[in-house]
Amino acid sequence: MEKRALLYEGKAKRVYKTSDEDIVWLEYKDSATAFNGEKKATITGKGRLNNEITSLLFLKLKDFGIPSHFVEKLSETEQLVKKVDIIPLEVVVRNLAAGSFSKRLGIEEGNPLSKPLVEFYYKDDALGDPMITEDHIEELKLASTEEVEFLKKKALEVNEVLSRFFGELGINLVDFKLEFGKDKEGNILLADEISPDTCRLWDKETNAKLDKDVFRRDLGNLTDAYENILARLGGSQHV
Ligand code: C5P
Incomplete structure (x- = not known):
């Protein structure tokens, strides 16, 4: 190639x-x-x-x-x-209260949620990626009702797999953001990245933050946190 x-x-x-x-x-x-x-x-x-x-x-x-x-x-x-055409939506799944959810609703970070929550944000830098409802998505023709249902279902499936996987490694998957795209046949595929930049990952024992909040909130050395995640995942030799 x-x-x-x-x-x-x-x-x-x-x-x-x-x-x-x-x-x-x-x-x-x-x-x-x-x-x-x-x-x-x-x-x-x-x-x-x-x-x-x-x-x-x-x-x-x-x-x-x-x-x-x-x-x-x-x-x-x-x-x-x-190659995919990115659907201009950020799909966020939350297992514990944190970040913008805690700030907007006044719920303390770390509080468990009764079930995983799915939120949509409109990917638009000029607008600051605002949260968007399913009706808004339809109105702006960003995705059809069926596609929105599909995105939600996939996002929750990803959450099940990754929550269990990180859980086994002593890490709480607090929340994360996904992006999806359409290939030339029209199949919707998970796209972009899934990394400590796009997930909140907390050590189960200490609650230490091992994700981009280290950078956002000036909590210490970002690469140490990301190295910790990579090491627990088994390091790079398996890929
Ligand atoms: O900021 P907020 O609490 O809404 O973020 C929820 C999750 O989505 C976090 O894991 C954050 O890292 C991720 N996110 C992202 N890119 C954005 C907004 C949020 O990866 N533009």
Whole structure:
């Protein structure tokens, strides 16, 4: 596979064309951003950690019959993925109260929820990714009612697999964000990344935060936290 022209550069990744029109080449960057890009830093090693962790988690989900865009890890910071058109929705699943949920509703972080909750956000930087209802999604024609049902069902399936998997490693999967895309046949696939940038991961014993909140809230060394997650997942040698 040959790497071709840069297609798109996002906050955390670069996307390149390849010699195969159905496949794109992702390069994970060492940049950290938070609060819709207001807080920025370069963190050496972050690209490698997120690439390794995402690759492991997409393979794990595949084992459980949940397909994603992931094709192959190419190097420490690069992977090949199927080309998809990203649906402009962020699908958040929550198991414990934290982050914006706690802030908006005045519920203390760490409080368990009676069942996993699914939320949708409209992926639009200029609007600051606002939360959006199913009626809004229909009104803006972002996805059909059936597609929204499918996204919810898939997100909850991902939650079941990953909550159990992280649980066995002594980690609480507090919440996470997923993105989905459509391939050229119209299949909806899990896309983007699943990493400590997009999940809240708390040590079960100590409640230590092992995710991007370390950066958002200046809680210490981000790469130490992400290395801890990668080590518990078995390290990079399995991918
Ligand atoms: O900030 P909030 O509590 O809504 O985030 C919920 C989850 O979604 C967190 O795990 C966070 O890391 C993730 N998220 C994300 N990208 C965003 C917004 C939230 O990965 N743009």
